[in-house]
Amino acid sequence: MAGEHAASFDARLYRAALHLCPGEFRRDHGEEMACDFDEARGEVASAGARAVWMLRLLMGLDLARTIVVQWLRTGLPAIGCVALVCPLVVAAGLASAVRRLTFRLPVDGADAESVGVALLGVVVVMVIVVTIVFNLWVHRPRRVARR
Amino acid sequence: MTPAVVHVLLALAGGERHGYAILKDVQLNAGSRLRFGPGTIYGTLQRLMEAGWVEEVASPGADVDQRRRYYRMTRDGREALESEVDRLGALLNAARAHRIRPRASRG
Numbered sequence: 001m002a003g004e005h006a007a008s009f010d011a012r013l014y015r016a017a018l019h020l021c022p023g024e025f026r027r028d029h030g031e032e033m034a035c036d037f038d039e040a041r042g043e044v045a046s047a048g049a050r051a052v053w054m055l056r057l058l059m060g061l062d063l064a065r066t067i068v069v070q071w072l073r074t075g076l077p078a079i080g081c082v083a084l085v086c087p088l089v090v091a092a093g094l095a096s097a098v099r100r101l102t103f104r105l106p107v108d109g110a111d112a113e114s115v116g117v118a119l120l121g122v123v124v125v126m127v128i129v130v131t132i133v134f135n136l137w138v139h140r141p142r143r144v145a146r147r
Numbered sequence: 148m149t150p151a152v153v154h155v156l157l158a159l160a161g162g163e164r165h166g167y168a169i170l171k172d173v174q175l176n177a178g179s180r181l182r183f184g185p186g187t188i189y190g191t192l193q194r195l196m197e198a199g200w201v202e203e204v205a206s207p208g209a210d211v212d213q214r215r216r217y218y219r220m221t222r223d224g225r226e227a228l229e230s231e232v233d234r235l236g237a238l239l240n241a242a243r244a245h246r247i248r249p250r251a252s253r254g
Contacts, residue, residue, distance in 0.1 A: 029166075029189035035214045036167045036185040062184025069190055 007041050010056065017063055025070045033063075075138030082134045087126040091119075148231045150181055151191045156200065156220060156228040163204050163219035165211075166192065192218055200224030 014037045018030045037059060044051040071077060158164060158172035170188050177183065195201035201224055204217050220228070
């Protein structure tokens with residue numbers, strides 16, 4: 001009875017952890033993976049506690065690795081990093097260049113606000129452009145497996 | 148080709164199989180040296196389907212578990228596996244020429 005309860009808990013935990021996978025992969029293979037886990041769990045149920053813990057460890061490591069690999073394959077982490085880093089680097093470079101300029105702009109309070117809004121607008125546009133370009137680049141058609 | 152790709156293609160060389168049967172085959176062939184789980188197998192199958200080396204086929208009958216999906220190797224997949232086996236064979240011959248033997252064959 002306790003064994004069945006533990007198996008049911010393991011299965012529910014595994015199914016819940018599957019939700020950490022990207023949606024497309026989960027829709028394609030989530031049900032099969034859960035089914036495989038149930039079958040493997042049933043096979044080791046009579047082999048003792050050590051075998052059950054080994055299975056939990058192996059399945060947990062495999063799932064953790066799969067979550068990382070599948071998210072990396074979507075390209076979203078890379079898109080996020082580039083979308084964050086590129087505008088910051090460009091903005092820092094521009095700020096550094098402007099600081100070295102010798103002329104001074106005769107700005108009063110209202111003009112300073114306008115310049116601030118314009119700079120903010122430029123950064124937002126850069127974030128959008130970099131995200132679109134990088135998204136298109138990451139999702140370009142390609143052959144994944146190599147001969 | 149990664150070890151997972153080779154093992155999955157080898158498992159499918161025997162005919163169409165569902166994911167868990169592939170996993171069991173891979174575990175049998177790889178032994179304790181390589182540990183594969185369902186995530187690795189289905190991630191590999193997905194890549195192989197994208198490459199056109201594996202395709203999904205209809206379930207062989209109505210009495211099978213309907214949650215299971217069946218996969219088989221395509222002609223391109225078989226050619227890729229054969230060329231990989233050739234490459235591994237050449238590598239093994241080169242190792243033998245240098246008197247390097249597999250550990251399992253030592254007495």
